[in-house]
Amino acid sequence: MAERTNSWSLGTALRGMFARKTIDEQTWTDLEDALLSADFGPDIADAVVTDLRAKVDRYRTTDPTDLQRMLRETLEERFTRLDSTLHLSNRPAVVLVVGVNGVGKTTTIGKFAKFLTNYGRTVVVGAADTFRAAAVEQLATWAERGGASIVRPQQQGQDPASVAFQTVERAQRDGIEIVLIDTAGRLQTKSGLMDELGKIRRVIEKQEPIAEVLLVLDATTGQNGLAQAEAFIQHAGVTGLVLTKLDGSAKGGFVLAVQEKTGIPIKLVGQGEGIGDLTGFTPHVFVQNLVG
Numbered sequence: 001m002a003e004r005t006n007s008w009s010l011g012t013a014l015r016g017m018f019a020r021k022t023i024d025e026q027t028w029t030d031l032e033d034a035l036l037s038a039d040f041g042p043d044i045a046d047a048v049v050t051d052l053r054a055k056v057d058r059y060r061t062t063d064p065t066d067l068q069r070m071l072r073e074t075l076e077e078r079f080t081r082l083d084s085t086l087h088l089s090n091r092p093a094v095v096l097v098v099g100v101n102g103v104g105k106t107t108t109i110g111k112f113a114k115f116l117t118n119y120g121r122t123v124v125v126g127a128a129d130t131f132r133a134a135a136v137e138q139l140a141t142w143a144e145r146g147g148a149s150i151v152r153p154q155q156q157g158q159d160p161a162s163v164a165f166q167t168v169e170r171a172q173r174d175g176i177e178i179v180l181i182d183t184a185g186r187l188q189t190k191s192g193l194m195d196e197l198g199k200i201r202r203v204i205e206k207q208e209p210i211a212e213v214l215l216v217l218d219a220t221t222g223q224n225g226l227a228q229a230e231a232f233i234q235h236a237g238v239t240g241l242v243l244t245k246l247d248g249s250a251k252g253g254f255v256l257a258v259q260e261k262t263g264i265p266i267k268l269v270g271q272g273e274g275i276g277d278l279t280g281f282t283p284h285v286f287v288q289n290l291v292g
Contacts, residue, residue, distance in 0.1 A: 040253030079283035101185035110142025111278035126167030240267035
């Protein structure tokens with residue numbers, strides 16, 4: 001495989017390949033190397049190349065621009081097997097945000113609030129990660145930047161489920177449309193963490209149905225980050241994934257790899273540090289940016 005540098009991007013690698021005059025064996029080698037370098041993983045990279053070889057043979061083409069179009073179509077078809085739509089039609093629509101500490105969960109909530117307020121929605125954030133006072137303050141800062149109000153614990157160490165209850169109650173009372181509940185990312189045991197999330201769910205569901213459970217993953221940690229999040233995937237009723245710190249060119253393959261491995265759709269992607277750098281996941285647009 002070609003040496004990977006900090007400036008490497010899938011789009012650049014593919015543009016060079018598709019600018020050649022014909023499709024030959026070197027094309028297939030370079031394409032597989034490029035997909036592996038972009039974190040598609042060996043299984044997906046092999047499947048995509050095998051599929052494209054068959055299409056090239058079927059249509060008897062040697063034109064690299066045909067291959068570029070076929071690659072876009074193949075990737076888009078795989079991305080769209082799962083529904084990336086956010087289901088937020090309930091009023092209030094309650095969203096649990098889960099994930100291990102350090103993935104950018106708190107900042108993601110602020111960015112998601114901004115994303116929603118940009119569409120004219122009113123948002124309240126519940127600080128149900130009550131074990132770390134610093135987490136509450138950080139969340140309050142990001143909620144304010146995102147244009148959302150916040151419900152804080154009334155004392156440090158308050159039962160997280162009671163904070164979640166008060167947040168939904170606030171939304172019901174004030175007619176706030178969207179509720180985002182922050183949750184703890186680390187306790188002494190996985191079972192303790194899942195028990196806490198289960199309690200939060202039960203308390204909320206006595207008031208309102210839960211619209212989404214969004215799991216935040218750090219794209220830069222790749223498969224390691226996915227392994228850390230397995231307990232959430234197995235036990236937390238996750239309905240959608242949020243990828244943070246995503247360099248769309250260099251790490252784009254991880255988006256497909258994580259979706260296919262978990263069977264859970266990507267619903268939001270964060271590609272920068274700014275308050276406006278979180279967007280809904282649109283497979284067609286993503287593939288166009290990825291492949292060119």
